[in-house]
Amino acid sequence: MEVNEMIKPENLVVGRTSVLKECPMHYCPGCTHGVVHKLIAEVVEEMGIQDSTIGVCPVGCSVFMYNYMDVDMAEAAHGRAPAVATAISRLNPDKYVFTYQGDGDMASIGCAEIMHACNRGENIVVIFINNAIYGMTGGQMAPTTLLGQITATTPYGREPKLHGYPLQITELIAQLPGTCYVTRQSADTPAAIRKTKAAIKKAFMNTRRGVGTSYVEVVGTCASGWKLSPENANEWMRQNMFEKYPVGDLKDI
Amino acid sequence: MAEVALMKGNEVVAEAAIRYGCDGYFGYPITPQSEIMETLMIRKPWEETGMVVLQAESELASINMVYGGASSGKRVMTSSSSPGISLMQEGLTYMAAAELPCLVVNVMRGGPGLGTIGPSQGDYFQAVKGGGHGDYNLIVLAPASVQEMNDFVGLGFDLAFKYRTPVMMLVDGIVGQMMEKVTLGEFKPRWTKEQIEQNAPWALTGKKTGAPAKYITSCFLDLSQLERVNEHLQAKYKVMKEQEVRFVNNDCDDADIVIVAYGSVARICRKVAQLAREEGIKVGVLRPITLFPFPTVELQRLAAMGKKFISVELSAGQMVEDVRLAVGNDVKFYGRTGGIVPTPEEILEQIKKMV
Numbered sequence: 001m002e003v004n005e006m007i008k009p010e011n012l013v014v015g016r017t018s019v020l021k022e023c024p025m026h027y028c029p030g031c032t033h034g035v036v037h038k039l040i041a042e043v044v045e046e047m048g049i050q051d052s053t054i055g056v057c058p059v060g061c062s063v064f065m066y067n068y069m070d071v072d073m074a075e076a077a078h079g080r081a082p083a084v085a086t087a088i089s090r091l092n093p094d095k096y097v098f099t100y101q102g103d104g105d106m107a108s109i110g111c112a113e114i115m116h117a118c119n120r121g122e123n124i125v126v127i128f129i130n131n132a133i134y135g136m137t138g139g140q141m142a143p144t145t146l147l148g149q150i151t152a153t154t155p156y157g158r159e160p161k162l163h164g165y166p167l168q169i170t171e172l173i174a175q176l177p178g179t180c181y182v183t184r185q186s187a188d189t190p191a192a193i194r195k196t197k198a199a200i201k202k203a204f205m206n207t208r209r210g211v212g213t214s215y216v217e218v219v220g221t222c223a224s225g226w227k228l229s230p231e232n233a234n235e236w237m238r239q240n241m242f243e244k245y246p247v248g249d250l251k252d253i
Numbered sequence: 254m255a256e257v258a259l260m261k262g263n264e265v266v267a268e269a270a271i272r273y274g275c276d277g278y279f280g281y282p283i284t285p286q287s288e289i290m291e292t293l294m295i296r297k298p299w300e301e302t303g304m305v306v307l308q309a310e311s312e313l314a315s316i317n318m319v320y321g322g323a324s325s326g327k328r329v330m331t332s333s334s335s336p337g338i339s340l341m342q343e344g345l346t347y348m349a350a351a352e353l354p355c356l357v358v359n360v361m362r363g364g365p366g367l368g369t370i371g372p373s374q375g376d377y378f379q380a381v382k383g384g385g386h387g388d389y390n391l392i393v394l395a396p397a398s399v400q401e402m403n404d405f406v407g408l409g410f411d412l413a414f415k416y417r418t419p420v421m422m423l424v425d426g427i428v429g430q431m432m433e434k435v436t437l438g439e440f441k442p443r444w445t446k447e448q449i450e451q452n453a454p455w456a457l458t459g460k461k462t463g464a465p466a467k468y469i470t471s472c473f474l475d476l477s478q479l480e481r482v483n484e485h486l487q488a489k490y491k492v493m494k495e496q497e498v499r500f501v502n503n504d505c506d507d508a509d510i511v512i513v514a515y516g517s518v519a520r521i522c523r524k525v526a527q528l529a530r531e532e533g534i535k536v537g538v539l540r541p542i543t544l545f546p547f548p549t550v551e552l553q554r555l556a557a558m559g560k561k562f563i564s565v566e567l568s569a570g571q572m573v574e575d576v577r578l579a580v581g582n583d584v585k586f587y588g589r590t591g592g593i594v595p596t597p598e599e600i601l602e603q604i605k606k607m608v
C-alpha cells in the first residue's frame with residue numbers, strides 16, 4: 001500500500017484532542033508540562049466535561065496554561081491556586097475544578113494553601129508537577145531539589161545544613177484525612193504517560209463522588225533548568241528522582 | 254415594613270451581606286472585627302440562601318478565595334483588620350489587575366506592626382493609594398454609623414460589579430464596635446446562573462459550545478499590552494472620580510473653618526462645630542464618604558470661598574495630604590494615634606488657634 005493511501009481519517013490511531021487549542025506551546029524541548037497539559041485535555045474530552053471544567057493556573061512555567069487549554073481558567077497568584085480553587089468549587093459545586101502547580105508554587109510559597117485545601121477535603125483535583133527546580137525564574141533550588149543537586153542557588157549542590165532537605169510533600173498530603181486519592185506518576189515513557197493519564201482520569205472521576213481532594217504528582221523533567229539534553233534529563237530523572245520520589249499510589253479510597 | 258434593629262456595626266455587615274444576596278464570605282479571625290464571621294456562622298446563611306461561609310487558614314487564603322469566587326462571577330467578600338489587610342495586599346493588586354469585583358471590610362486597629370486593638374484610621378494611605386504593588390486604586394467607602402455599615406455592603410457590591418474592581422469599606426474600630434439603631438435592607442435573592450451570565454459576562458461559568466473559553470489573568474508579559482491594561486484601569490479611575498464622589502457637607506458653606514474628617518471622627522467633629530458655634534466661631538464639617546475617589550472638587554469649591562481647613566484624623570497625618578493636594582499647603586492637621594480618640598474639647602482648642 002502506498003503511503004498516501006494510508007493517510008485517511010479512518011486509519012488515524014492518534015489524534016489531537018480538541019480541548020487543546022491550535023497554537024504552539026512555549027515550553028522547552030523535553031519539558032513535562034506540555035505532555036501533562038495534553039493528558040488533562042484528553043481526560044476532559046473523554047469525560048465530556050469541557051463545559052463544566054474550571055482550571056486554576058499557577059505562577060511558574062505553566063502560568064500561560066490558559067492559552068493552551070480550551071476550558072475556562074483563572075490565573076492565581078504564586079502558590080494560591082488551592083485557595084482560588086476552593087472558592088470556585090464551593091460556589092460552583094456542579095463544576096470540575098482543578099489546580100495545576102509546580103513544586104515551587106505548591107510545595108514552597110503555597111505550602112499552607114495546599115495543606116489546608118487538602119485537609120478540608122475540597123472537592124478539587126490537584127495536578128502537581130515536580131521537576132525539582134524553579135523552571136521559570138532560571139533554575140533555582142526548589143523544596144524538592146535533591147541533596148547534592150546543582151541549581152542556580154545551590155551552585156555547589158544542595159547541602160542540608162545550608163539548604164534543608166528535599167520535601168516529600170506528597171507523603172505529607174497522603175496523611176491528611178481530607179484527601180481520597182494521592183498518587184505519584186511520571187511521564188518518561190509511553191507506558192508511564194498512559195498510567196499518568198489513567199491517574200488524572202481517576203482524579204477527575206472522583207469529583208463526581210465528592211469524597212475529598214484528589215491529588216496527582218507527576219515527577220517531571222526540566223531539561224533547561226537541569227542543563228541537560230531532553231534525553232539525558234529523562235535518564236537523570238530515572239537515576240536520581242525516583243529513589244526519593246517513588247512512583248505509585250500512596251492512597252486510594 | 255422595614256425591619257429596624259439595634260446592632261453592632263460588625264454584626265450588621267454580616268446581616269446586610271446575607272440580605273443583599275452575597276454568595277460567599279471567606280475570612281480569618283482578628284479583633285476588632287471577628288463578630289462579622291461569628292455572626293455569619295450563627296446565622297447559617299447556607300441553609301437560608303445558600304451563601305458559603307468559610308473560615309480560611311489565613312488572610313492570604315481568604316483574599317485568594319475571594320479571587321476565585323469573583324472569577325466565577327459571584328458576589329464574594331472578606332473582612333479583616335489592619336495586620337490581616339496587609340496580608341491581603343497581594344490578592345487585592347491581582348484582583349485590581351484582573352478586574353475582579355469584591356467587597357473587603359477593614360475594621361482598622363492601631364498600628365504599625367501588631368499595634369493594638371484600639372480604633373485607628375492609620376490604614377488610610379494603604380487603602381486609598383492602592384496598597385499593593387503597581388498602579389491601581391480601590392474604591393474606598395468610609396461609613397460613620399452602623400446604618401452606613403449596613404448600606405455600604407450593597408453599595409459596595411454594586412460599585413464593585415459596575416466597575417469590575419475591588420471595593421474596600423474602611424471603618425475605624427469605633428464604628429465597627431458600636432451599637433446603634435439600624436434599618437435593615439429587604440431580602441434580595443442571590444443571582445441565578447442566568448443573572449451571573451448577564452451581569453458578569455466575563456465570568457468563568459464553563460466554556461460554551463461555539464464560544465472561546467474564558468480566562469481571568471493579571472499577567473501581561475507584552476509591555477505594550479500591559480501599558481494598555483494600565484491605561485484602561487486609569488480610564489476607569491477617571492470615571493469614578495467624575496461620577497462616584499460621595500461626601501456630606503455639614504454647614505460648611507457659611508463657615509469660616511472647615512473640618513475635614515471621616516468615620517467616627519467626623520461625628521466627634523460635628524460636636525466640635527456645635528461647641529465652636531456656641532462660642533461664635535463658624536465651623537463646618539466636610540465628611541468624605543468615598544475616600545477614593547476623594548471629594549477634591551467640593552474642597553476646591555469651599556477653598557474658593559476663602560475658608561480655612563483642618564484635617565482631623567486617628568492617624569499621624571494621612572488624609573491631610575489629599576486635602577492639601579486639593580486646596581494647597583495651608584491646611585492644619587490634628588490627629589491622635591495608638592488607638593486614642595480625641596475629645597471634642599481638645600479639637601476645639603486646635604480650632605481656636607486657627608481664628
Ligand SMILES: Cc1ncc(C[n+]2csc(CCOP(=O)(O)OP(=O)(O)O)c2C)c(N)n1
Nearest residue numbers: 059060061078102103104105133134135136
Ligand atoms: C510572590 C512571588 N514570588 C516570586 C515570584 C517569582 N517566581 C515566578 S515562578 C517561580 C517558581 C516557579 O517554580 P515552580 O513552581 O517549580 O514551577 P516551574 O516553573 O518549574 O514549572 C518564582 C519563584 C513570583 N512570581 N511571585
